[in-house]
Amino acid sequence: MSDAIAERIAKIRPQLPPSVRLIAVTKQVSVAAIRSAYGAGIRDFGENRIQEAETKQDQLQDLEDITWHLIGHLQSNKAKKALELFSWIHSVDSLKLFQRLEQLAAELSCQPEILLQVKLRSDPNKHGWTIPELMADLPVLNQGHHLRIRGLMVIPPAAQKDEEILAIFHQGRELADKIKQQNWSNIEMEQLSMGMSADYPLAVQAGATMVRLGQIIFGERVN
Numbered sequence: 628m629s630d631a632i633a634e635r636i637a638k639i640r641p642q643l644p645p646s647v648r649l650i651a652v653t654k655q656v657s658v659a660a661i662r663s664a665y666g667a668g669i670r671d672f673g674e675n676r677i678q679e680a681e682t683k684q685d686q687l688q689d690l691e692d693i694t695w696h697l698i699g700h701l702q703s704n705k706a707k708k709a710l711e712l713f714s715w716i717h718s719v720d721s722l723k724l725f726q727r728l729e730q731l732a733a734e735l736s737c738q739p740e741i742l743l744q745v746k747l748r749s750d751p752n753k754h755g756w757t758i759p760e761l762m763a764d765l766p767v768l769n770q771g772h773h774l775r776i777r778g779l780m781v782i783p784p785a786a787q788k789d790e791e792i793l794a795i796f797h798q799g800r801e802l803a804d805k806i807k808q809q810n811w812s813n814i815e816m817e818q819l820s821m822g823m824s825a826d827y828p829l830a831v832q833a834g835a836t837m838v839r840l841g842q843i844i845f846g847e848r849v850n
């Protein structure tokens with residue numbers, strides 16, 4: 628199994644520009660498989676559930692240079708735990724959650740790196756800011772002093788054609804560039820987290836700086 632994981636990683640790497648950060652998504656993946664990916668050079672790992680991440684991190688404490696990324700929806704009551712477990716949170720998806728995290732980060736004196744999750748098509752299954760909502764909230768987001776806003780996360784709705792997915796990714800890139808041009812003092816827009824196993828080449832084409840890959844590295848999830 629470990630050979631297969633290392634081989635898949637070795638195949639994907641050369642397809643990514645050196646500036647693109649590969650985040651291995653390990654939801655439902657065993658600790659042994661995570662160790663294999665680590666052995667193949669991966670240092671960024673993504674999880675979407677707090678409890679699952681905590682259990683695994685406990686068993687991986689010897690791998691000290693892992694950076695953990697939270698990529699799934701975060702409920703306010705788990706926000707404190709999230710700050711303890713993750714140095715990046717890609718899925719900050721509302722002003723309310725942002726403000727809760729900002730308050731907790733002040734209390735814990737930590738400075739997590741966060742991305743703002745945007746929703747570029749209406750999708751009842753997805754969280755995130757619409758473009759007008761985000762533009763309206765920027766002045767308030769700019770007042771955060773503990774959370775370090777580094778960019779955006781984009782997730783297209785399921786089952787779209789490549790053309791449509793590419794259009795959404797381009798829109799994500801344009802939105803990040805537009806916000807960047809506004810020169811906010813506390814909002815950076817250098818990072819764009821988009822692209823999963825099925826669509827990461829399109830995301831890279833549109834200017835992603837982080838891709839979140841699960842199944843293409845670890846094999847199909849059964850759920």
Ligand SMILES: *Cc1c(COP(=O)(O)O)cnc(C)c1O
Binds near residue numbers: 675699782841843
């Ligand atoms: C599960 C998940 C991924 C990885 O999806 P794969 O199809 O396994 O590559 C990426 N991003 C988010 C937000 C996810 O929940």
